[in-house]
Amino acid sequence: MSTTKYIFVTGGVSSSLGKGIIAASLAKLLQARGYRVTIQKLDPYINIDPGTLNPYEHGECYVTQDGAETDLDLGHYERFLNVATSQANNVTTGRIYQSVIQKERRGEFLGKTVQVVPHITNEIKSRIQKLGKTGDYDIVITEIGGTVGDIESLPYIEAVRQLKWELGDDNALVIHLTLIPFLKAAGELKTKPTQHSVKTLMESGVNADILVCRTEHHISMDIRRKLALFCNVKQEAVIESIDASTIYDVPNLMLAEGLDTITLSKLKLSDATPPNLEHWNGFIKRLKNPKSEVQIGLIGKYVELQDSYKSILESLIHAGAENEVKVKVISIHSEHIDKTNIAESLKGLHGIIVAPGFGERGVEGKIEAVRYARENELPYFGICLGMQMAVIEYARNVLNLEGANSSEMNADTPYSVIDLMDEQKSITNKGGTMRLGAWKCNLKKNSIVEQVYNSETIEERHRHRYEYNDEYRDQFEAAGLIATGTNPDTGLVEIIEIPTHPWFVGVQYHPEYKSTVANPHPLFVAFVKAALDHSENE
Numbered sequence: 001m002s003t004t005k006y007i008f009v010t011g012g013v014s015s016s017l018g019k020g021i022i023a024a025s026l027a028k029l030l031q032a033r034g035y036r037v038t039i040q041k042l043d044p045y046i047n048i049d050p051g052t053l054n055p056y057e058h059g060e061c062y063v064t065q066d067g068a069e070t071d072l073d074l075g076h077y078e079r080f081l082n083v084a085t086s087q088a089n090n091v092t093t094g095r096i097y098q099s100v101i102q103k104e105r106r107g108e109f110l111g112k113t114v115q116v117v118p119h120i121t122n123e124i125k126s127r128i129q130k131l132g133k134t135g136d137y138d139i140v141i142t143e144i145g146g147t148v149g150d151i152e153s154l155p156y157i158e159a160v161r162q163l164k165w166e167l168g169d170d171n172a173l174v175i176h177l178t179l180i181p182f183l184k185a186a187g188e189l190k191t192k193p194t195q196h197s198v199k200t201l202m203e204s205g206v207n208a209d210i211l212v213c214r215t216e217h218h219i220s221m222d223i224r225r226k227l228a229l230f231c232n233v234k235q236e237a238v239i240e241s242i243d244a245s246t247i248y249d250v251p252n253l254m255l256a257e258g259l260d261t262i263t264l265s266k267l268k269l270s271d272a273t274p275p276n277l278e279h280w281n282g283f284i285k286r287l288k289n290p291k292s293e294v295q296i297g298l299i300g301k302y303v304e305l306q307d308s309y310k311s312i313l314e315s316l317i318h319a320g321a322e323n324e325v326k327v328k329v330i331s332i333h334s335e336h337i338d339k340t341n342i343a344e345s346l347k348g349l350h351g352i353i354v355a356p357g358f359g360e361r362g363v364e365g366k367i368e369a370v371r372y373a374r375e376n377e378l379p380y381f382g383i384c385l386g387m388q389m390a391v392i393e394y395a396r397n398v399l400n401l402e403g404a405n406s407s408e409m410n411a412d413t414p415y416s417v418i419d420l421m422d423e424q425k426s427i428t429n430k431g432g433t434m435r436l437g438a439w440k441c442n443l444k445k446n447s448i449v450e451q452v453y454n455s456e457t458i459e460e461r462h463r464h465r466y467e468y469n470d471e472y473r474d475q476f477e478a479a480g481l482i483a484t485g486t487n488p489d490t491g492l493v494e495i496i497e498i499p500t501h502p503w504f505v506g507v508q509y510h511p512e513y514k515s516t517v518a519n520p521h522p523l524f525v526a527f528v529k530a531a532l533d534h535s536e537n538e
């Protein structure tokens, strides 16, 4: 008998309804009642992981502590729950097939025909139960990517059907997230797409236990009754999920709708302890009552898609609330800026972030933005590629090393101040081969970062192939660009600062992956504070 309870979240009618936010919000409520909860995402595409995907495909690639390149929903899980996720929390179809095929080659199915059912479905089931079997969780929530009815989703839905049957109704339930569209011309909310979607699920032998209905207008009792009757669920299991002004409102909205109580009652778990959301609500209060506003420029080349820089945007929200200031983010496309328009492009900003990225496109605009921030005492925060850009800018414009560059952008640069890491030189495969996950870093005494972290050693998550070239370190330091964070084992420079500038910090790692509601990241908090100081001194 399993003691871990399993919740499956499927989606219907449309993609982008926010399954990740619903899963994270329910998890938050259950956690706030004292349950140990984790969330897992199953992605039906064939890439082994999203590390090889352009951000335009599915948004940013999130990186876990143990170095998994994952779907951005894992970022929501961590930001809501403040519990680290791992490799086991994100599985793709590619990964499932890869393990089944490897087993076949090892002879583990010797004599048998290897098939989608049972071999692929068994592998999916074992991936789902792997987290439960650690004994670390009372409840595992599994979000199935895609929309029911998709060809790619079929083996996952079949695995859910089998698991539900094996585990029994008290131990597993299905939440189906759908859309209730509002037809303006008719002035009505329409339930038909949801009825069809629930039927599609039923054709695969899966009944939805709870319906979460995304809607722009409140759902009346009549509509709830109709949905319950035609979708085979109890009326109290029809949960309205109305558009919210911030994703951080969703746990409270779900609480008001009773999503947690219906879940607990179906899983025969106690709801005696009310959820303790004191800290969470303190955050919401600060978020909604800012005392002032700062404008931060986010300079990158994927700015057309909000999801490309999801974790950075969320980290700024956390840091804004912490400082009781509204952070207005102005996205600036790095390909649209050059020497002639830089002052105009950055006008009115109180701080800038140069975003992570890969490849040559848009790089010169980023370097121009760094120069402007450095010369005009504008708070500067460079993340990963943004740190590398700051190093290149300093080399070109302060050290006068003409043509200095990263060997990623120009293999023939006369001054490769950013260069391929030694361990990367023999690597040819692109997937999962960057320097990934958490690495230690020692901070220099009396640096900005030592004060910000209030610690001598930190651990942050990475995703890169290129690094600060140590051969130039003496030149940089003599000219005022100081290395203030280094890896204790390799000496790799992870952080640079300009001590004579009000706030100029570049980090080779990604602090945005570690900012949560419970623990806003200290670097983002300090950067927003610096922007606030800048705005007050204008």
Ligand code: GLN
Binding pocket: 355, 356, 357, 358, 359, 383, 384, 385, 386, 408, 463, 464, 465, 466, 467
């Ligand atoms: N392209 C750079 C590298 O590989 C920076 C990567 C990033 O910004 N994540 O080193």
